[in-house]
Amino acid sequence: MRIDASRPLMVFGGPYSNVRALAAMRAEAERRGIAAANTICTGDVVAYCAEPEETVDAIRDWGCLVVSGNCETQLAGDAADCGCGFEDGTACNVLAKDWYSYARTRVSAPSRAWMASLPPNVDFDCAGLRVHVLHGGARANNRFVFASDTAAIDEELDLARADVVVAGHAGLPFIAQRPGGVWFNPGVIGMPANDGTVDVWYGQIERAGRGVRLSTHRLVYDHHGAASAMRRAAYADPYADALESGLWPSLDVLPPAERAATAKRLAPLALSL
Numbered sequence: 001m002r003i004d005a006s007r008p009l010m011v012f013g014g015p016y017s018n019v020r021a022l023a024a025m026r027a028e029a030e031r032r033g034i035a036a037a038n039t040i041c042t043g044d045v046v047a048y049c050a051e052p053e054e055t056v057d058a059i060r061d062w063g064c065l066v067v068s069g070n071c072e073t074q075l076a077g078d079a080a081d082c083g084c085g086f087e088d089g090t091a092c093n094v095l096a097k098d099w100y101s102y103a104r105t106r107v108s109a110p111s112r113a114w115m116a117s118l119p120p121n122v123d124f125d126c127a128g129l130r131v132h133v134l135h136g137g138a139r140a141n142n143r144f145v146f147a148s149d150t151a152a153i154d155e156e157l158d159l160a161r162a163d164v165v166v167a168g169h170a171g172l173p174f175i176a177q178r179p180g181g182v183w184f185n186p187g188v189i190g191m192p193a194n195d196g197t198v199d200v201w202y203g204q205i206e207r208a209g210r211g212v213r214l215s216t217h218r219l220v221y222d223h224h225g226a227a228s229a230m231r232r233a234a235y236a237d238p239y240a241d242a243l244e245s246g247l248w249p250s251l252d253v254l255p256p257a258e259r260a261a262t263a264k265r266l267a268p269l270a271l272s273l
């Protein structure tokens with residue numbers, strides 16, 4: 001498969017074992033006429049929600065490009081934890097023990113082998129701009145990079161040496177234009193964005209005039225179905241509640257600015273380069 005950057009690309013993060021959100025993402029790509037070869041997932045196919053193996057099957061059936069997330073790295077190696085780097089005693093760490101052990105027992109050997117085969121990065125050129133897709137950070141795939149942490153963005157842009165970095169892992173959509181390039185997190189589809197709405201987020205990269213346009217978009221999906229599946233599986237209820245409230249069960253990983261934005265409805269973003 002070859003990326004055709006003369007045509008629109010779709011980018012999205014974190015399906016997080018949310019097979020219904022992934023189905024909605026695929027339907028949206030097909031509605032927009034975007035081929036699987038022009039669709040890139042930034043990793044963490046498996047995480048919080050109830051259907052890890054089903055989600056791996058669905059994304060492999062779709063055939064889009066997938067960059068390895070920390071969850072893929074850890075599950076491929078049958079590691080004992082999710083590798084998010086949550087601090088001991090934090091709510092994220094306590095909750096991660098629950099969902100990771102659930103996923104670990106449900107992901108098949110062929111799915112682990114597929115995870116082990118995933119690339120850590122995807123690179124392509126779009127209108128003369130170098131675009132580099134990664135999961136967390138350039139050196140560590142579990143680094144959280146948020147919009148308010150401009151020092152981290154600048155450091156990562158310096159390491160990545162690209163005009164546009166498309167990243168996942170952090171779970172919140174944003175576009176940051178900095179002196180060293182643009183950091184574009186299109187958001188994740190497996191969990192809402194802590195903005196008090198149940199929608200999830202993805203991004204688009206497309207040619208516009210002589211340049212490139214980056215944008216973020218809401219995605220509506222069957223969030224009640226996803227929450228019900230989690231409750232039937234009887235685990236990780238705080239994340240099932242999050243699917244229906246649009247609010248994360250823990251804000252441990254968020255910097256102060258992102259914490260302060262809790263329950264504030266996000267607006268779609270766009271930047272032309």
Ligand SMILES: [Fe+2]
Pocket residue numbers: 044069070071135136141142168169170
């Ligand atoms: Fe991640």
